[in-house]
Amino acid sequence: MSGARESREERTGQENRKGRAGDTARGRTGGARALLSRTAEALALSLRAGPVGCLCSALLATVQGLLPAGIALLTKWLLDRLQHGPAAGGPQPLALVAGLALLTTLYALLPQLSEYAQARLRRGIVLVVQDRLYGAVNRFTGMARFESPAFLDRLRLAQEAAVTAPERITASLFAVVQQSLTVAGLITVLFTISPPMTLITVAAAAPVLLVETALSRERARMTLSLSPRNRRQLFYQRMLLDLAAVKEIRLFGLGGFLLRRMNDETRVINAAEERLDRRALLRQAPLTALGTVIAAGGLAWMIMAAADGRFTIGDVSAFIASVSGVQGALVGMLLQGAGAYQALLLLGHFTDVTTAGPDLPVRREPLPTGPLSRGVELDDVWFRYGDDGPWVLRGVSLTIPYGSSLALVGLNGAGKSTLVKLLCRLYDPVRGAIRWDGTDLRDMDPGRLRDRISAVFQDYVEYDFTAADNIGLGDLAHHGELDRIVAAARAADAHDLVSALPRGYATLLSRVFTEGSGEGEAGEAGVSLSGGQWQRLALARAMMREGRDLLILDEPSAGLDAAAEERVHRRLRAYRAGATSLLISHRLGAVRRADRIAVLEEGRITEAGSHRELMRRAGTYARLFTIQASGYADAHGPDGTGEAEEAEERC
């Protein structure tokens, strides 16, 4: 193996690894720098999502923050004026009453305005964040990350973060700004009255502040440690409501079992929360009492001083307003800060996903992917899903010459579908290479390569769209062309079944959505298809991709009845004639007419040749074929003897 090749293989291994796990190191820590950069990121996101909503929220927070100090000051002046008359100086009582009325009205109205501005901002953020997250996921060209439990876990957290975190961080920041201004304003008012009283006010708030700081850290830790349990709880919830699982859950009586497991998780979560709440109560109660004692002591001293004429009634009123105001604002700041801290940790997962590097290496200037003219070649391809996993493909060398059909046969788990994933460059080989007319797939743009391929995958998708959409999605450029959709349906033996649907090609195929439902309307239920009918639509979708260079059919007829299978394969043979194709099927009758048949056993090609050559060779293929053919022969005649040849023909 050449040095260049070795280093490419090393890189591929690393990329596959990176693809499976994602970039795990970044973003999940709660270090100060990471938190600061995430705060900046959340703010930038909010500004982008709704600059007006953001500025309005900031302005409202500033005004709301200063209002308590203003109200305390006006109240003090009013009381002083009432106590000492014009000698007290300052504005007229009526002006003070009017000022107080204005400020208290604002105090009542501004929260509603700021709720409106933040809801507007929230909607904008959801759109931007959704676009960013799913756009990033869509840019992953391979599928390793989608098959990695660690990355899927991260993706779920990122989804959660996308919905809540940026808005929570922004809202918390505004709230912290508002409460800081409240604290600063009240302390300034108090300081003008009495610097020692300012100290007493801060001292009264300090114990609660300390205990809340410790508790918010504990809460953040608990949320993180309970997150796997929360995810499992969600999994049980989903299972209990999942349409695909209903049959098994009912038949095997699994409902109670799943419910018990879900409740067990909830009990553990509840117990942990209960423990923390109890600790909070035990610590908060005495310290809150201590804070109150300090404040009460300060108040007693102030009243005595007021009796001596050193303070006015207005001073006493400002003191009472400030103590409760400062304490409330400080605790509020802490709670908001704790909420923001948790949201910032969660945002780390969102950042990880949206900034994850490419999962497969793509050349800066990919080589052109021309129309296939010579063929596709697998050269000593080795592949495994993880560095410590078993080899799934072990030195596979195969050629699909241009214009010919290759059938791949093998037992379950032999590696056939894996090979398909590699051909579509959803993974890269760990060793060896796959070449398209001599060009390594890794040197091509994956999008352009896939544009030249059509495929029916073993696990095809059932889209909750109309029948026409289900087929038209095969070629988005011609998605709305009914003639082409009908031609594809005919080629896949799906036209009659679609025509018989209540609204033909416009019928919605869904058990989840309803047809023709507008806002507030229930709409008609969509139509459900059988497995074999869905499979024919998947085939039609592949047929929609006219003029592609390589057709891959991975078990295209597994769910079809015998008559449909025969019709489909007849049409497929006509469709494949002259085209380059790879057919994978356990139904050996369907593969026998391929130009070449290769047998894959435990990741190795053990036999290759035409049907007749392989039957003469009497190896694995012949054995498997005979087993299947004899099944038909048994069914045909009472003793099954002398029927093999006839059965072979029928196969």
Ligand SMILES: Nc1ncnc2c1ncn2[C@@H]1O[C@H](COP(=O)(O)OP(=O)(O)OP(=O)(O)O)[C@@H](O)[C@H]1O
């Ligand atoms: N995402 C994955 N991660 C780890 N191992 C995998 C993954 N997908 C498949 N495998 C393993 O790779 C091996 C080959 O699987 P593959 O699906 O390619 O087999 P197959 O020949 O298509 O089988 P079948 O005939 O049952 O469809 C199996 O042992 C399987 O467990």
